[in-house]
Amino acid sequence: MPSPSDRNPLCDIRLPVPFDEIRAEHVEPAIDEHLREATARQRELANGSSPPTFRNTLLVLDTFTERLDYAMAVVRHLESVATTEALRSAYNSVQPKVNAFYASIPLDEKLWGRLKEFARTPEAGALSGVHRRFFTKTLDNFRRHGAELDAQRKARLAEIEVELGKCTTRFAENVLDATNSFELVLQDESMLAGLPPSAVAAARQSAEAKGISGWRFTLQAPSYTALMTYLDNRAIREQVWRAYNTRASEGAFNNRPLLTRILELRREKATLLGYPSFAAYVLEDRMARTVERVQQFLEQLKARTEKHFVRENEELQNFRRSLEGADADELQPWDIAYYVEKQRAALYEFDEEDLRPYFPLERVVEGMFEIARRLYGIFITELDGVPCWDPQVKYYKITDQDGSLLGYFYADWYPRENKRSGAWMDFLITGGPLVEGFKPHLGLVCGNLTPPVGAKPALLTHREVETIFHEFGHLLHHCLSRVEIRSLAGTNVAWDFVELPSQIMENWCWEKEALDLFARHYETGETIPEDLYQKMRRARTYRSANSQMRQLGFAFVDMALHTDYSPVEDPDPIAYSLRILQEFSPAKLPEDYAMLASFTHLFSDPDGYAAGYYSYKWAEVLDADAFSRFQAEGTFNKEVGRQFREAILSRGEAEEPAVLFRSFMGRDPDPEALLRRLGLSVSA
Ligand code: ZN
16 A cells, blocks of 8 residues: 555545645546446446345445545636636646536436336335435436437437537637727827726727737727726717627628527437426426526516606606707617716715725624524634645634534635636535535635735725625535535535525625624724714615516526527528517617627536526526515514525525425515615615
């Protein structure tokens, strides 16, 4: 036996993870070893000679890839937070074979045979609780991946998946290339009127980087948003808006043929698997369950929002008239953001920057831990001397109120060059009271928040505070899990349910009682003054009907494309979607509007948000509704906290999400709380 220090640090599940030992050259040998082991165990499982039981078949299925899962999670994580060229190439070289291995499991005919054999046993018939759910979900999962198809259809399904993979990758590349192919270089400084100095400086820098004179603008978010929001020159706004909203709809990076093909392939896949539509296939596995339920949900929100939407847009038009006279033109799509910014400034005198001094990162994090202690009775303590991937990373231990260990997590909040952008939560080990005994959970939260400057602490925006709370909510969902089956534990839940535990946490960033716990001026220690707090609350609901209608429009298009749309009857999905989206737009959309051609949420991944765009609104309804109990019974009500932990946070997908929700609320979700939060509950 080699001594522990010679052994590849990715070969065993170790806690704490030996981040100080892991090198790129460990990746391939470790993953290959795990793949060999998992493949051998899969073969053993499929060829089992003794009669199948829950323990020798189902439970093995839940655990036999554990070491592979762990090693891949660690490598994927390192590639996200501390990447090097060597690590990226090692990761890229193992990823395809790992994906292929996972994909092969539900297509293993002998294994499927064992599951069907088990289904006929009295033991299977007598399963209950989470064991029954796991068994049912496993059968569904195999079926949904084609286990029941004959050889010819299985082959066709595999072809569809390959082609879908290629088309969606190409779709995303076209969007990227089309976005990058546009530039607007202005030479006349007077044309920049209206832009803030930061946007002018960025445009100058962009031009210099290209070795050209003047000011260079692109369709990248910061540049595009600044132009639309601030540039006084209307003709330029129109030109850039049109370029942005027709991206990838013509020329060298035309996504039109791909759009049609992706929709055809998805439809064919659903038909092959016995579903009336791709949306029906996707939704079967979600909390919403059916197309009808989603459509009804969207219609209901739309009906409640429309009047407010009309009112907001009239107010904006009137505001423009107040500036430019009674005969000012009708607002065009490229005018909206511009006048919205002017109206917002006139109405609120509120600057997000005013809040920063109240949100020093350390206090925010401490306050968040204190809120978790009050609500869920858990204690979080920092541990020193644990190997991490960067000196800025912190490591914490979570214990329950009785002192028992729940798990550990890492927090990595600041940007670095070798770290990907955005904020996220992930997990490395799923623990809890598992069938084989207790194991601690191991999770992590990452962000790219404003770092400290000089001697000042890191001062966050309110949006960044919400982000920390959001990711911490996902982390609690993982670390408080008490589900004994790993694949149903923690955040392994339906897509339209997974944002409930995260989004609900954001609500505590808006309650004065909670803010006063942690939002303290970094110099004076004072809480947020009442008038600043009121401004922040008012700004929250500004034009909320417009944001809601925009999201609803995309959700309607998504559902329509994945249910009713037929490429045979209607060869142009872009024109088809324009007819739907017009109703949700504050201004008349031009004929060549082609947002669909760059709608990466729906088309840059074989599944992605396809037939799932409604989930954004769905999860908002859930979180606002669930939080209404805290609003009614106390922001820090321990008993409500205990119930939320019991019913939701500890249960993963041990039950249907709808059942879990009902067990907390005593009824089905009600959109009223969301409408109230958005200021849309009173009729206009
Ligand atoms: Zn989230």
